[in-house]
Amino acid sequence: MRTLTVCLSAALVLTGCTTAPGGTRDQAGTRSPSASSTPTPPETVPPDPGPRPEVGECHDLSFGQAAAVVDRSDPVPCRRRHTAETYFVGRLELETASGHTRRVDSRAAQRQARTSCTSRLTRHLGLAPRELRLTMAQAVWFTPSPQRAEAGADWFRCDVVAVAAPRKLLQLPRRTKGWGDAPVLTMCATAAPGTPAFRRVSCGADHAWRAVSTVDITGKRLPRQPAIAARMESTCRDAARSRADDPLDFTWSQESPTKEQWDAGRRYGICWVPA
Incomplete structure (x- = not known):
């Protein structure tokens, strides 16, 4: 699960057949199977890796679906209602240097997908990284299910929501290409911030405060609140x-990252002003 983040193998066992009555005996006196007793191997069906996603596909995802690692929804026409668009599809590096194969749900595979998707989102939307912080846009990523990965699927998919x-x-x-400056994304x-009624929303909804700037917070550990303030x-x-309007009379509020946000990689605070 994201903050908004069983290999199955089929073994075909052939059952051995004994000689049916009526077979012939060879010169040594052993019975040889007749033609009718030869088993017919069952037809094997290759495992299905499923379809590979394509850039430009759209999906109508719920919030819960966007937070999942595997998406089983089918694409929808982008002219219809949708909440996600695929802006990049990459190949997972599942083979290790030692010759082992990583699982698609391993930390290394998910880290590769997360890093690739987040680094490409700003370019897709036409924003600088600092500008993206003040929007409601996010990168979400999906990988094949373990069953489809076992069948050969090795892709990861980056969607913008x-x-x-x-x-x-x-x-x-x-x-959504170049859509980063849309007012509704702000x-x-x-x-x-810090009050019970605080809820983060798109500026297209009813709102009372607006995010206007961010401040980088350095350090390996989350500093204490007085230091951040x-x-x-x-x-x-x-x-x-x-x-x-009056440079001598104005109000602002500061939002520090929580411990959960800090651990998830948000290393900055947000400055807010009344809307």
């Missing part, structure tokens, strides 16, 4: 002042 509200995906346009909130204050204050 956008969160409209908690556990709800935004309906996408027919094509990150907003229903209330100030001090690190973010000047950047957030300047961002709020530049957007205020």
Whole structure:
């Protein structure tokens, strides 16, 4: 499962057949099977690796489906309602240097898919990495099921999705290439960060606050909150002042990453201003 993240083998056993009555005896007196007793091998059906995804395909995924590792939904025409578009398809590196084969659900395989998909999303949307932080767009990735991987499937699929509200995906346009500057993608909130009513939503929905800047937070471990607040204050204050009608009277709020977000790779805080 993502934050929005059994090999089966069939063995065909042939049953040996004994000589049926009526066979002939050779000169040594042993019975040789007649032609009618020769077993007919059953026809073997090759395992099905399933279809390989293609760039430009669209899917109508639920929030839960987008958070899964394996997607079993069929593509839909992009002119119809959809919530995900495939922008890259790659090949998993399943063979190790020592000659072993990785599982598609191994940490190494999933890390390869995650890294490839996230690094390509900004280019697909036409955004800088820092700009992407202030949007509701996310990269999600899928790999074949273990059964299909056993049959030879070795692809991974990168889709773009956008969160409209908690556990709800935004309906996408027919094509998302270069779509990063769409106002509906901008990150907003229903209330100030840290308050009970705070919910992150698309700016296309009702909102009271808007994300305007981010501040990098360095270190191997998540710093204590006072240290993060001090690190973010000047950047957030300047961002709020530049957007205020009165440069002497303005408000802002700072959102620090949680421990869960930090462990998932979010190493920055977000500056918010009233909408």
